[in-house]
Amino acid sequence: MAKLTIHPDKIQSKINSEIYGHFSEHLGRCIYGGLYVGEDSPIENVNGMRTDVVEALKEIRVPVLRWPGGCFADEYHWKDGIGPKENRKKMINTHWGGVVEDNSFGTHEFFELCRQLGCKTYINGNLGSGTVQEMSEWVEYMTFEGVSPMADLRAKNGHEEPWHVDYFGVGNENWGCGGNMNPDFYANEYRRYQTYVRDYKAGSHIEKICCGANVDDYEWTKEVLKTCFNHSPEALHGFMDGLSLHYYVHPEGWEIKGSATQFDDAVWYKTMSKALFMDELIRRHGAIMDVYDPDKKIGMIVDEWGTWYTVEPGTNPGFLYQQNTMRDALVAAITLNIFNKHSDRVKMANLAQIVNVLQAVLLTDGDKMIKTPTYHVFNMYKYHQDSMLLDSSIETELIGVDDTYQVPNLSESVSLDKDGVMHITVANLSTDTAYPVEADLGRFAGTQISAQILTGEIHDMNTFEAPETVHVQDFDGVAKTQDGVSFTIPASSVIHIAVK
Ligand code: AHR
Numbered sequence: 001m002a003k004l005t006i007h008p009d010k011i012q013s014k015i016n017s018e019i020y021g022h023f024s025e026h027l028g029r030c031i032y033g034g035l036y037v038g039e040d041s042p043i044e045n046v047n048g049m050r051t052d053v054v055e056a057l058k059e060i061r062v063p064v065l066r067w068p069g070g071c072f073a074d075e076y077h078w079k080d081g082i083g084p085k086e087n088r089k090k091m092i093n094t095h096w097g098g099v100v101e102d103n104s105f106g107t108h109e110f111f112e113l114c115r116q117l118g119c120k121t122y123i124n125g126n127l128g129s130g131t132v133q134e135m136s137e138w139v140e141y142m143t144f145e146g147v148s149p150m151a152d153l154r155a156k157n158g159h160e161e162p163w164h165v166d167y168f169g170v171g172n173e174n175w176g177c178g179g180n181m182n183p184d185f186y187a188n189e190y191r192r193y194q195t196y197v198r199d200y201k202a203g204s205h206i207e208k209i210c211c212g213a214n215v216d217d218y219e220w221t222k223e224v225l226k227t228c229f230n231h232s233p234e235a236l237h238g239f240m241d242g243l244s245l246h247y248y249v250h251p252e253g254w255e256i257k258g259s260a261t262q263f264d265d266a267v268w269y270k271t272m273s274k275a276l277f278m279d280e281l282i283r284r285h286g287a288i289m290d291v292y293d294p295d296k297k298i299g300m301i302v303d304e305w306g307t308w309y310t311v312e313p314g315t316n317p318g319f320l321y322q323q324n325t326m327r328d329a330l331v332a333a334i335t336l337n338i339f340n341k342h343s344d345r346v347k348m349a350n351l352a353q354i355v356n357v358l359q360a361v362l363l364t365d366g367d368k369m370i371k372t373p374t375y376h377v378f379n380m381y382k383y384h385q386d387s388m389l390l391d392s393s394i395e396t397e398l399i400g401v402d403d404t405y406q407v408p409n410l411s412e413s414v415s416l417d418k419d420g421v422m423h424i425t426v427a428n429l430s431t432d433t434a435y436p437v438e439a440d441l442g443r444f445a446g447t448q449i450s451a452q453i454l455t456g457e458i459h460d461m462n463t464f465e466a467p468e469t470v471h472v473q474d475f476d477g478v479a480k481t482q483d484g485v486s487f488t489i490p491a492s493s494v495i496h497i498a499v500k
Contacts, residue, residue: 002395004439006414006484008422010391015415016299017063017385018120018348019339020378023304025070026105027096027357028319034355034364035113036105043367047112048105052369053355054116056362060378061385064120064166066303066350067110071095071177073169074128078138081106082157095177097318107142111163120166122303122350127171127193127211128179136196139168144200162201167348169209169303170194173246175220178211183220186211187227194239207241209301213285215247221285225292242301242347243289247281248308248358249274249331260309260322261459265431266401268327268458271307272429273405275331278305282342289345299347302339306352306359307331320357325461326470326492328359329373329454333411333427333494336381340413343389351378363464370467376454380472380496383423387415390422394437399430409435410489421500422446428489431458439497441484446499449485451475455493 024030037043037050044051068076072095080089081103088103114121123142125135140150143162151162170193172178174186181189187210194208210228213220221243228240251271252258258267282300289298307328308320315321332351339346351374355362361375396408411427422444428435453475460470478487478497489495 002410002435002437004394004412004424004426004437005392006422006424006439006441006444007391008416008442008444011416012389012391013344015340015343015384015387015389016347017061019336019343019346020061020382020385021064021066021122021348021350022062022354022361023066023070023350023352024354025357026068026072026076026093026101027070027353028316028321029356029364030353031105034362036109038104046116048109049113049116050364050369053362053364056369056371056375057117057354060361060375061382062117062119062354063385064122064348064350065114065117065354066122066124066169069124069172070304071173073124073172074126074130074174074178076126077130077134078107078141082108082153095318096320097316108157108159121164122167122169123165124169124172125193125197127189128174128177132193132196135193136198139165139197139206140200143206164204165206167207167209167242168197169211169244170197171211173214174211175214175217183223184227187224190224191228205238208239209242209244209303210240212244212301213246216281216284218284218288221288225288229292240298242299244301244303245281245285246304247278247302248304248306248352250308257308257310260307260312261325261461263327266405268431269400269405269407271327271331272334272407275334276338276407278335279338282338282346286342286345296345300342300345302346302349304352305335305349308358322358323461324359324363324372324374326373326456326458329377329470329494330427330429330492332359332374332377333381333425334429336377336384337411337413337425337427340384340389340415365464368464370462370464372462373454373456373460373470376470376472377494380452380454380494381425383417383421383496383498384413384415384425387417387423390414390416394426399433409433410437419500420446421498424497424499425494426489427494428491430491432491434488434490436486436488438481438486439484441499444484444499447480448500449478449480449497451478451487451495451497453493453495455490458492
């Protein structure tokens with residue numbers, strides 16, 4: 001029996017809803033065909049946005065959306081994507097699949113999508129190949145309220161009112177596709193570019209995100225923070241609100257990656273082990289951030305995370321289209337538990353990517369759409385958004401097929417929402433063993449229990465032919481005990497229990 005100990009009186013930190021954020025890039029069928037089909041499409045849409053996709057995304061309460069990239073961001077020139085569509089520049093998307101980008105989805109369309117989703121906006125600017133003036137004018141175009149060349153241009157293009165930019169990324173992966181910069185060079189560029197990401201509207205602040213490290217490049221974190229803050233430590237807040245981190249799980253390494261659907265138990269545990277590495281990354285990058293920012297005012301922004309496999313057979317290798325199984329559901333569940341537990345430092349995270357790319361929550365094929373196992377995890381975990389993390393721990397044992405990739409059998413996190421409801425999420429990483437769990441809820445007064453489960457054989461997935469193979473079910477296996485509740489979690493499963 002695994003004991004889950006919860007201290008309802010020990011509130012740790014607020015779980016920012018943005019931890020459940022998403023990422024959309026001009027890549028493959030993420031934007032075109034996935035989110036946006038255009039006003040004239042026979043696929044049901046509102047102002048060009050797919051109705052089925054928007055409705056599904058509203059259900060999981062997408063809190064924030066990052067756009068337009070990714071690597072695409074540092075090649076994107078925003079003026080190509082405004083004005084009458086027939087006049088917009090056509091170009092080749094050199095990064096992703098060599099297809100024609102007709103710029104029919106641009107700034108206005110992005111804000112319209114976020115309006116329909118009811119989510120916050122995260123724009124990623126171009127530092128790698130764009131100018132300071134270009135970045136500065138984009139911010140002016142989006143947010144300036146008075147009379148100015150860019151505000152006038154926005155009005156001429158049909159949007160009199162300024163929009164609200166919640167987050168602005170000053171470059172993306174500038175250690176790689178965003179310009180191959182050294183950390184001190186980037187940090188100085190960051191200092192310069194961010195100066196012109198102005199808060200035009202009184203009382204409103206654009207949170208500025210500095211490009212952080214690739215995986216475990218701790219030198220990048222150290223150097224960027226050193227260069228940024230040596231010269232103006234007093235300007236800490238406002239100068240940098242967030243520092244990003246990118247980490248993808250490639251089960252068989254960057255070169256081979258591995259199939260999304262065909263894997264054995266050994267690869268399953270390898271995938272889990274690599275997903276759990278997120279915890280070490282947050283701790284170690286966080287320790288460096290603590291040196292410069294002991295009060296944790298700067299958020300760690302994990303704005304790209306998820307599984308990255310070999311593309312589905314027969315699809316464009318540059319489109320990064322992959323299927324999604326119970327393995328992805330488990331990766332999502334344990335990663336979100338990790339983010340919850342580090343919500344004192346992690347202020348936003350964006351799954352890569354929202355539709356049809358990498359670990360997508362939705363897949364589309366023409367007018368058809370399916371929800372992936374990962375989608376269902378986000379749906380079960382949405383109750384953690386803006387709730388308070390509670391101190392909790394669970395007894396675990398190490399499991400795996402051999403000594404190489406041993407992982408703890410269980411993962412959990414617990415929060416208390418604003419209505420006083422306790423939300424417990426537990427994941428069982430085993431391919432074949434169920435575990436009984438006894439949860440001690442401390443002095444928590446709640447007595448009404450409801451629970452849901454996502455469970456299946458490790459390879460289970462949803463397809464366009466069988467869209468409901470993996471779905472959330474009510475779980476009636478939770479029993480009240482003297483100190484709390486007990487239940488048995490089946491192999492390869494994720495459970496959400498609400499107690500009020
Ligand atoms: O998400 C796909 C790509 O991965 C992004 O464009 C880039 O930032 C990262 O390398």
